[in-house]
Amino acid sequence: MIETITRIPVAHYANLKERAGYSIKIDDKEIALFKLSSGEVYALENRSPHPKGGVLSEGLVSGRFVYCPVYDWKISLVDGMVQAPDEGQVRTYSVERKEDILFIVL
Numbered sequence: 001m002i003e004t005i006t007r008i009p010v011a012h013y014a015n016l017k018e019r020a021g022y023s024i025k026i027d028d029k030e031i032a033l034f035k036l037s038s039g040e041v042y043a044l045e046n047r048s049p050h051p052k053g054g055v056l057s058e059g060l061v062s063g064r065f066v067y068c069p070v071y072d073w074k075i076s077l078v079d080g081m082v083q084a085p086d087e088g089q090v091r092t093y094s095v096e097r098k099e100d101i102l103f104i105v106l
């Protein structure tokens with residue numbers, strides 16, 4: 001089976017503030033985009049796996065983690081894993097950068 005890779009342009013890199021979250025929508029997917037102070041950019045499903053489903057783009061970014069704004073779960077921006085003692089995982093998306101344009105890879 002052939003898998004098709006789609007790159008969707010989502011933002012200008014230079015326009016993103018460091019340690020801020022952005023909410024973007026691609027079809028029915030809500031994605032949170034984060035630019036770290038190191039300059040790295042990560043993308044996660046914009047929803048905490050907690051039953052309250054907090055909006056992660058509104059969370060606090062610290063290092064390579066985001067803290068959910070509702071109950072403060074600590075979630076890795078790298079692999080989406082919720083850190084102990086809480087459990088769960090958020091879907092992550094690959095981000096590619098070509099000059100100033102950021103793409104989400106689906």
Ligand code: FES
Nearest residue numbers: 048050054068071
């Ligand atoms: S909604 Fe509860 S930790 Fe995010």
